[in-house]
Amino acid sequence: MKTPNIHINYIEFKSTDLEVSKTFYSKAFGWTFTDYGPNYTAFENAGISGGFEKTEALVNNGVLVVLHHKNLENIKQKVITLGGKISVDIFSFPGGKRFHFLDPSGNELAIWCESDD
Known part of the structure; x- marks a missing residue:
């Protein structure tokens, strides 16, 4: 299925202890996890x-x-033109690349796309 443009696609949380977070969310809500190194887990x-x-x-x-x-x-140029501020410039990660921005009120969001290769 092709991923639509500009829809909420993914949500990231911060965690001070990934193992505690995984235990809590898996036992409380049945979420499943895939680890991507020692500092990231997807649900x-x-x-x-x-x-x-x-x-x-x-x-x-x-x-x-x-x-x-x-x-x-x-989309990065459009964000900037409309008053957004880039908080993390475009970077690559396994499977894609993304950047973070602050909207005019200071809310931070990110936008990603699949890798070109």
Whole structure:
């Protein structure tokens, strides 16, 4: 199934302890997990896909809404033109690439696309 553009596609949470998070969400809600290294785990069976990123910082607003778009450069320029500020420039990860931005109110979101290769 082709991923639509600019729909909420993925949600990321921060976690100070991935094992505690995995135990809590799997036992409480039946979520299943796939680890991607020591600092990241993805979840499924939650109604929407998402993941937990390990952090040492105090978690204040630890949810990152991730949108999808097929052309990161184009949507990045549109975000900037409309008053968004890039908080994390485009970077690659297994299976894709993404960037983070702050909307005009300061909410952080991310936009990703599949890898070109």
